[in-house]
Amino acid sequence: MPSSRTTEPGTLAALLTEVRQRLQAAGIDAPGLESRRLVGHALGLDDAALFAHGERPVSGADRKAVLTLAAAREAGRPIAYLLGQREFWSLPLRVDEGCLIPRPETELLVERALYRIPSGARRVIDLGTGSGAIVLALKSERPDLEAWATELSAAALAVAAANASALGLSVHWLQAHWLEAFAPAPLFDAIISNPPYIDPLDPHLEQGDLRFEPRAALVAADRGLADLAVIAAEAREHLRPGGWLLLEHGYTQGPAVRTLLQNRGFQEITTYRDPARLDRVTEGRRPNGNPVTDGQAHDWAKPSGPTTM
Known part of the structure; x- marks a missing residue:
């Protein structure tokens, strides 16, 4: 996860933190992992990019896309369906x-x-x-x-x-x-x-x-x-x-x-x-x-x- 120094409001790191906290509050078993999967899927970024670019600003449209996925996961929809993939x-x-x-x-x-x-x-x-x-x-x-x-x-x-x-x-x-x-x-x-x-x-x-x-x-x-x-x-x-x-x-x-x-x-x-x-x-x-x-x-x-x- 990105360090605390990159968690300025409106950044990628802040969005990851917000999604993780929401999933954790909803009782999701692996909120850290799933937050990375959801944010990465919505924004087309892998874990390395999420970590390396935590200070990157997130647009309003991207934030909305991420939070829409997060809300569906909070409601219990399987992450496999949200990502469209399962190994x-x-x-x-x-x-x-x-x-x-x-x-x-x-x-x-x-x-x-x-x-x-x-x-x-x-x-x-x-x-x-x-x-x-x-x-x-x-x-x-x-x-x-x-x-x-x-x-x-x-x-x-x-x-x-x-x-x-x-x-x-x-x-x-x-x-x-x-x-x-x-x-x-x-x-x-x-x-x-x-x-x-x-x-x-x-x-x-x-x-x-x-x-x-x-x-x-x-x-x-x-x-x-x-x-x-x-x-x-x-x-x-x-x-x-x-x-x-x-x-x-x-x-x-x-x-x-x-x-x-x-x-x-x-x-x-x-x-x-x-x-x-x-x-x-x-x-x-x-x-x-x-x-x-x-x-x-x-x-x-x-x-x-x-x-x-």
């Missing part, structure tokens, strides 16, 4: 109100998929891709993949396609609900999804960023399990023998999701915990040979090698 798997992704904000815990799903997808040219699909975070992370690590993604929302699909273009990554995009656009072929080596899994009555929907994210991408009937059940039911006929289904879900849903996969004939079913030691990802394999069924929950340590972030 995921070290990839800068565009996000807006038409798609969910990618979250760090979803990187576990990417890690497990990279671990399970065999080497060589393989076909994978991300169901309900949203901003494209999962499939683009996979493609960035494995350029050899034939990557597909479906998304019901046209707005979210446009964001995903724009992200792919900006990153120079090739993905086949389809506006569709889960796997309904596909006949029994083509078969995939892995099906990956972070579907809606929140109970419509969950009080967390009225808290934090969830208040502003698209409800259709968050909630599912049957205590949050309805879409997980549909994907489990559809996936097996679209997987090659030995192929994997990997699902993100809520931290209380591990046992239920394992049961869904067991009922559909998947084997080697295992739930993995995220860094907070919460059930987060369950995977199962389409039978091929004589695999052993696990059906338990485990911690997961990210493997070393080419799949590291």
Whole structure:
């Protein structure tokens, strides 16, 4: 942060201080960091410039633009939407109100998929891709993949396609609900999804960023399990023998999701915990040979090698 000697009224340093104090009063967890992000975004300045030019006068128009963003953040609007960007798997992704904000815990799903997808040219699909975070992370690590993604929302699909273009990554995009656009072929080596899994009555929907994210991408009937059940039911006929289904879900849903996969004939079913030691990802394999069924929950340590972030 600029030193106190540069905090004359009307300067960049004074504006940063004002925004930080407003965010702090609003209960924002990292007011210093977020004030720099908001001011920098509004004025087109990086942290180095904010620090080096604290004495710079700020015009009335620039001040208004900054304070408009600050007011929206004070009201709880996610900073990712205000900045129009969120980093995921070290990839800068565009996000807006038409798609969910990618979250760090979803990187576990990417890690497990990279671990399970065999080497060589393989076909994978991300169901309900949203901003494209999962499939683009996979493609960035494995350029050899034939990557597909479906998304019901046209707005979210446009964001995903724009992200792919900006990153120079090739993905086949389809506006569709889960796997309904596909006949029994083509078969995939892995099906990956972070579907809606929140109970419509969950009080967390009225808290934090969830208040502003698209409800259709968050909630599912049957205590949050309805879409997980549909994907489990559809996936097996679209997987090659030995192929994997990997699902993100809520931290209380591990046992239920394992049961869904067991009922559909998947084997080697295992739930993995995220860094907070919460059930987060369950995977199962389409039978091929004589695999052993696990059906338990485990911690997961990210493997070393080419799949590291």
